[in-house]
Amino acid sequence: MKLNVKAMSLAFGLLWGVGVMIAVWITILFNFPSDIVLFLGKYYLGLNVSFTGSFIGLFWGFLDGAIGGMVFAWLYNKLSAIV
Numbered sequence: 001m002k003l004n005v006k007a008m009s010l011a012f013g014l015l016w017g018v019g020v021m022i023a024v025w026i027t028i029l030f031n032f033p034s035d036i037v038l039f040l041g042k043y044y045l046g047l048n049v050s051f052t053g054s055f056i057g058l059f060w061g062f063l064d065g066a067i068g069g070m071v072f073a074w075l076y077n078k079l080s081a082i083v
Helices: 005-030 035-041 051-082
Strands: none
Touching: 005 035, 005 051, 035 051
16 A cells, blocks of 8 residues: 555644644643743744744644655655565
8 A cells, every 4th residue: 555645745744733833822822831832943943932923833834744744655655665
């Protein structure tokens, strides 16, 4: 069985991007500790604890997740052909 690389990239990108955005919103709305947002802000340029920062995090998270999903699906397809 082969994985669809485009579909996996889109799925991982949406999952990670929306996850980062929701993490920022939860931090803002419920006044939770912002440790995870500050940690990701070191790597995602412009990510901070604000609604604008959450959409910047959505963009960077989508990009990061899409690349990760693409690499995962590509490696899966290559390694499953060996076995």
